[in-house]
Amino acid sequence: MRCITMGSLFDGIGGFPLAAIHNGVIPLWVSEIEPFPIRVTQQRMPGMLHYGDITKLDGAMLPPVDIKIGRAHV
Numbered sequence: 001m002r003c004i005t006m007g008s009l010f011d012g013i014g015g016f017p018l019a020a021i022h023n024g025v026i027p028l029w030v031s032e033i034e035p036f037p038i039r040v041t042q043q044r045m046p047g048m049l050h051y052g053d054i055t056k057l058d059g060a061m062l063p064p065v066d067i068k069i070g071r072a073h074v
Contacts, residue, residue, distance in 0.1 A: 007031075007062060009054055009070035014041035016069050017048060028063050 008016050008030045014037070017027035029049040032038050038050060051057055 005065040006067040007065040012071055013037045014044055017045055028065055
């Protein structure tokens, strides 16, 4: 059986990747610019790739994923 993968934009402290893990989805990468949330996800999910600023991402260079998710900053 093939695993479902995801990438998370505006990741924060990794809530969506954590929920994904609990539901059998493998989070491969995240994009976040705030230092504290990055440290939290690096500690909780050390296998995820961190790509930093979304405005500097080249989608063609990201590992392909089945799901891309983003959280709105309010």
